[in-house]
Amino acid sequence: MSLTLYGAILSPFVRKNRIQLADQSLDYELVAIDPFNQPEWFSEINPLRRVPALKTADGIIADSAIIAQYLHDSYPGSNLYGSTxxxxxxxxxxxxxxxxxxxxxxxxxxxxxxxxxxxxxxxxxxxxxxxxxxxxxxxxxxxxxxxxxxxxxxxxxxxxxxxxxxxxxxxxxxxxxxxxxxxxxxxxxxxxxxxxxxxxxxxxxxxxxxxxxxxxxxxxxxxxx
Ligand SMILES: N[C@@H](CCC(=O)N[C@@H](CS)C(=O)NCC(=O)O)C(=O)O
Missing domain, CATH: 1.20.1050.10 (Glutathione S-transferase Yfyf (Class Pi); Chain A, domain 2)
Structure with missing residues (x-):
C-alpha cells in the first residue's frame, strides 16, 4: 500500500509519525509542506490546514494521533500501544x-x-x-x-x-x-x-x-x- 505523508520535518507531530513509520519499517513518500506558507491545494488534503496528513490508497487522514492509530491498526506487528x-x-x-x-x-x-x-x-x-x-x-x-x-x-x-x-x-x-x-x-x-x-x-x-x-x-x- 502506498503512503504519502504531508508535513514539515521540524514539526513534532510530523516527527512523531515519521518515527513510527520508520519503527514499523513502512515505506512512504514525504511531501514537504511549510505550515506557514502552504500551497492552496493543501486545503483539499486537510481543511484545517495543519500538518501532518497522510494519504493512503483509501483516502486521507489528518492529525498525528489519528495517523498513528491508523498505522498501528493497518500494519499489525508493532507493539507501540502496549499489550493490554x-x-x-x-x-x-x-x-x-x-x-x-x-x-x-x-x-x-x-x-x-x-x-x-x-x-x-x-x-x-x-x-x-x-x-x-x-x-x-x-x-x-x-x-x-x-x-x-x-x-x-x-x-x-x-x-x-x-x-x-x-x-x-x-x-x-x-x-x-x-x-x-x-x-x-x-x-x-x-x-x-x-x-x-x-x-x-x-x-x-x-x-x-x-x-x-x-x-x-x-x-x-x-x-x-
Ligand atoms: N493536533 C495536531 C496538531 C498539528 C499542528 O498543530 N501542526 C502545526 C505544525 S507543528 C501546523 O500545521 N500549523 C499550521 C497552522 O496551524 O496553520 C496533530 O497532532 O497533528
Whole structure:
C-alpha cells in the first residue's frame, strides 16, 4: 500500500509519525509542506490546514494521533500501544499530554519564538520563553519525570508511542535552544538520549539539525541587515 505523508520535518507531530513509520519499517513518500506558507491545494488534503496528513490508497487522514492509530491498526506487528487495555490507555494519555500540554510550551512558545519567529522577521518574545521554561513547563516535566521513575520507557521495558510523542516535543525544545537539564530531569534526559539513538530517530536527526542550522544562519543574516 502506498503512503504519502504531508508535513514539515521540524514539526513534532510530523516527527512523531515519521518515527513510527520508520519503527514499523513502512515505506512512504514525504511531501514537504511549510505550515506557514502552504500551497492552496493543501486545503483539499486537510481543511484545517495543519500538518501532518497522510494519504493512503483509501483516502486521507489528518492529525498525528489519528495517523498513528491508523498505522498501528493497518500494519499489525508493532507493539507501540502496549499489550493490554491499561497500557494502551496509558500510551494515549501520555500522547495527549505531549500533544496538548507540552506542545503549546515546548513547540509553540520556545521553538517558535527562538527559531521560527526570527526566520519570519518577527521578534522572539523571550519573556514568554522564560515564563514557559521557569513557570509552566517544570510541573509538566516533573510529572513526566515521575512517570519514568525506575523504568526504561514509559511502559517499562516496552518502547511505545508515548516515548515517541513526549520525546518529539523535547526535540523541539532542544531545537529552540533548551536542552533538558540532566541534573534536574535525569529520567527525561535519559529518555531523550535513548530515543535519539534508536535507528528510527537517529536516521531523521541529521536532516533536522542541518535545517535548524540553516534557519539560524538565515535569521542571523536577516537580523544583521
Ligand atoms: N493536533 C495536531 C496538531 C498539528 C499542528 O498543530 N501542526 C502545526 C505544525 S507543528 C501546523 O500545521 N500549523 C499550521 C497552522 O496551524 O496553520 C496533530 O497532532 O497533528
Amino acid at each position: 487495555p491499561t497500557e494502551s490507555a496509558r500510551v494515549r494519555w501520555l500522547e495527549k499530554f505531549a500533544d496538548y500540554e507540552l506542545a503549546p510550551l515546548a513547540t509553540f512558545t520556545v521553538f517558535r519564538n527562538r527559531l521560527l519567529n526570527p526566520v519570519h522577521g518577527k521578534d522572539c518574545d523571550e519573556d514568554a520563553v522564560q515564563h514557559a521554561m521557569e513557570h509552566d513547563l517544570p510541573p509538566l516535566l516533573a510529572y513526566l519525570e515521575q512517570q519514568l521513575e525506575g523504568k526504561h520507557w514509559f511502559l517499562g521495558e516496552q518502547f511505545s508511542l508515548a516515548d515517541i510523542a513526549v520525546g518529539s516535543q523535547l526535540i523541539n525544545l532542544a531545537h529552540g535552544g533548551q536542552l533538558i537539564d540532566e541534573l534536574q530531569w535525569p529520567n527525561l534526559s535519559c529518555l531523550l538520549s535513548k530515543l535519539s539513538s534508536r535507528q528510527s530517530v537517529s536516521s531523521l536527526l541529521p536532516g533536522e539539525h542541518q535545517l535548524v542550522g540553516k534557519l539560524r544562519e538565515f535569521a542571523a543574516k536577516r537580523q544583521a541587515g
